[in-house]
Amino acid sequence: MRPFTMNIVDDMRGQNIIALEHAKRDNRKVVGMYCAFAPQELALAAGAIPVSLCGTKHGPVTAAEKILPRNLCPLIKSSFGFAITDTCPYFRFSDIIVAETTCDGKKKMFELLKEYKPIHMMQLPQGTDRPYAVAWWVKELEILKEWLEESLGVEITRANLREAIKLCNREREVLKRLHEMNRLDPAPLTGLDMLAAIWMKGFNVEKENGINLVSQLIDEIQEIADKRQSPFQPGTPRVLLTGCPVSIGSEKVVRLVEECGGAVVCFESCSGIKTMKNLVDEDEEKEPLQAIAECYLKIPCSVMTPNPGRFELLGQLISDYQVDGVIDLTWQACHTYIIEDVNIRNFVRDRFGISTIQLETDYSDSDLEQLKTRISAFIEMISV
Numbered sequence: 001m002r003p004f005t006m007n008i009v010d011d012m013r014g015q016n017i018i019a020l021e022h023a024k025r026d027n028r029k030v031v032g033m034y035c036a037f038a039p040q041e042l043a044l045a046a047g048a049i050p051v052s053l054c055g056t057k058h059g060p061v062t063a064a065e066k067i068l069p070r071n072l073c074p075l076i077k078s079s080f081g082f083a084i085t086d087t088c089p090y091f092r093f094s095d096i097i098v099a100e101t102t103c104d105g106k107k108k109m110f111e112l113l114k115e116y117k118p119i120h121m122m123q124l125p126q127g128t129d130r131p132y133a134v135a136w137w138v139k140e141l142e143i144l145k146e147w148l149e150e151s152l153g154v155e156i157t158r159a160n161l162r163e164a165i166k167l168c169n170r171e172r173e174v175l176k177r178l179h180e181m182n183r184l185d186p187a188p189l190t191g192l193d194m195l196a197a198i199w200m201k202g203f204n205v206e207k208e209n210g211i212n213l214v215s216q217l218i219d220e221i222q223e224i225a226d227k228r229q230s231p232f233q234p235g236t237p238r239v240l241l242t243g244c245p246v247s248i249g250s251e252k253v254v255r256l257v258e259e260c261g262g263a264v265v266c267f268e269s270c271s272g273i274k275t276m277k278n279l280v281d282e283d284e285e286k287e288p289l290q291a292i293a294e295c296y297l298k299i300p301c302s303v304m305t306p307n308p309g310r311f312e313l314l315g316q317l318i319s320d321y322q323v324d325g326v327i328d329l330t331w332q333a334c335h336t337y338i339i340e341d342v343n344i345r346n347f348v349r350d351r352f353g354i355s356t357i358q359l360e361t362d363y364s365d366s367d368l369e370q371l372k373t374r375i376s377a378f379i380e381m382i383s384v
Helices: 005-025 040-045 074-085 089-093 104-113 133-152 158-183 191-203 207-226 252-259 288-296 308-320 335-352 368-383
Strands: 030-033 049-052 096-100 119-122 238-243 263-267 325-331 355-361
Touching: 005 030, 005 049, 005 089, 005 191, 005 207, 030 040, 030 089, 040 049, 040 133, 040 158, 040 288, 049 089, 049 191, 074 104, 096 104, 096 133, 104 119, 119 133, 133 288, 158 191, 158 207, 158 263, 158 288, 191 207, 191 252, 191 263, 238 252, 238 308, 238 335, 252 263, 252 325, 252 355, 252 368, 308 335, 325 335, 325 368, 335 355, 355 368
Parallel strands: 030 049, 030 096, 096 119, 238 263, 238 325, 325 355
Antiparallel strands: none
């Protein structure tokens, strides 16, 4: 049984575009962001609307490959393609862009993107085991704050920062609660629907509306679960998806898993629970930028070295969600995730004794049959 509220979620992207058009007519500023490390709190405290810009569809890749190398991550090519073809309304409406030096491909792509929009590049520390990492990120937040104030003609006050922190924390909490509904067995929500509901957050013009909608969805899912209803049969193999972020438009692996008889019950990636797990400290005695920096640097991205947080989170999720198997999804040419896979497979096997599979693909449909064959065999293996 599919929750009725998912119909509203399905319509939200179109409604958010209309809301964004109205906001622009009211002279509200829009700040585009490509990564989970870009702090929404600062954009909100500046009175602007933060929107997600990551490319998730194959369509714009062809245009991007006229400028970018073909052997580059599809997320980067899709993002750049959307920009240069002016086919992403969120990029079009963005007044300024906040970028970050995560992977090498993205940071060099951002250099080209400066021809299309004003961009501020945040220099992300590549590890958190150094004593100066947090201080470094605090300084980057201070520089970003000054740039936003100058670009938008506003003052970002401590009071506004604290209010923005509380709002974003509430959003994280409600999305985490939604994700945790699939701890139930059988899961009450398909992986595709979970992905759609989580994905929506990056496009909400008014965060309060998004928070209320997700709360409504949680209540409906609980009612469905109380009636012992589910889109899956009891005993359906439970799969955790880790690795590169997936979203609507790049969800082919999620779709194939569920077509082949599995249930994607958990998304560990930065499009899933990885960015919801930690909250920003709301202590009034703490400097807001310090609190934001400490929280964001806990995101266990594969660009960090070492990256123990990813293994800690994986272990917790495997236990909490009663996972039968783990799929490590890597977009082609995403070097940090591809190299980290061997340690992920060893960790899952040695610590939990369950099976993993690594899938390397792109956004196209050219390998659908190959993926289906491998995923079907994996689901059959973990069903035993």
